[in-house]
Amino acid sequence: MDAAHVIVGASLAGAKAAEALREEGYDGPLMLIGEDPERPYERPPLSKGYLMGKTAREKIYVHPAEWYAEHNVYLRLDTTVTAVDPVAHRVTLADGITVGYAKLLLATGAAPRRLRVPGAGRENVLYLRTVQDSDRLRAAFKPGARIVVIGAGWIGLETAAAAREAGAEVTVLEVAELPLLRVLGREVAQVFAELHRAHGVQLRFGVQITELTEQGVRLGDGTLVAADTMVVGVGITPNTALAEAAGLAVDNGIRTDEHLRTSNPDVFAAGDAANAFHPLFGKPIRVEHWANALHQPRTAARSMLGRPAAYDRVPYFFTDQFDLGMEYTGYVEPGGYDQVVFRGDPGAREFIAFWLSGGRVLAGMNVNVWDVTDPIRELVRSGRPVAPAALADPDVPLDQL
């Protein structure tokens, strides 16, 4: 029998890679190994519809349960891969079993950054990454419950919205001056602050957290923010320990080229864990979003099969909070823009924002405006300078810019 292709990490990127390998015609042995006891599922509903009880559990899975057997994918759940030996072409599982591979894909994703203050290990301090985490949060989000969310990033804000919609009293604590300040910059971050205030979320910025106590969160100025449940959303770190121990190049994620090949020719990486060279930006970027974990696996699968493929999609992500839905297309490093142009009214929460540098569009975000991601993507991809007045003018069709 041929050596198997092995995928470590049975979440969106891992499951999509198994699918792509089969669709690309690979019919040899294929093993998908994951730590989570659940078969691969998507995470976006865990802080939105599923957390609010509006999306049924059956809807979160990447594939139906029978898909794996039907496609001859040997799915091994509840199993941690503890080591990769790139010389022997073997991975070791937690129970000591070793599995040989021809090509290996690391789709190990990311894990929530832990808060390092006294009391962080308390039972009522929760994180959100897995479906089990989401179930725990849902149980805590009750009318009148005092929920304190630490961190006003995407996860923190979506969680705050879900808690508020469940009737809880919600406070968000953030060290920066505004939510999402690093990702969106001041101009657009303001929109999210106003959205949450309008829905009765208490926002406290510029705070330091010193301790999590029985009664709640102790701040740097000594005050206590009372809480029944504390939810920590302070970012994620890529799961790179396996790759690092195997001697692969790691730097803010597992380094790959545009073919998603790591520093070892038979090992590939995709999804949140991968810091992949991006031809459009001319440097490696690590994208922590659903669309990236959905699409990168096709490139990885083709590369594993020795077929030409390069990953050069423009990054894309979305969020839903209260009555605000948005899509963001493009890539801007913190502080990497010199102008923000609005088309529409940010106050009415129906607009498109564009981030520019030297007159070129780096990213666009449509808020409660739909079917515009194609022209925004083309604007970003083209790299051509655009007149800000035309960008701002709703009478100029985006696809004519």
Ligand SMILES: Cc1cc2nc3c(=O)[nH]c(=O)nc-3n(C[C@H](O)[C@H](O)[C@H](O)COP(=O)(O)OP(=O)(O)OC[C@H]3O[C@@H](n4cnc5c(N)ncnc54)[C@H](O)[C@@H]3O)c2cc1C
């Ligand atoms: C609550 C939540 C909401 C989100 N909402 C959005 C959204 O609205 N829009 C958006 O664009 N993105 C969103 N994201 C981000 C998106 O879900 C991620 O980008 C995506 O899940 C990444 O997929 P992945 O397969 O690369 O990694 P992961 O989903 O992190 O999966 C990696 C898997 O590998 C397993 N693993 C790791 N190490 C090992 C090992 N040694 N052995 C075996 N298994 C291992 C892990 O247990 C995990 O199951 C959200 C994320 C979360 C947590």
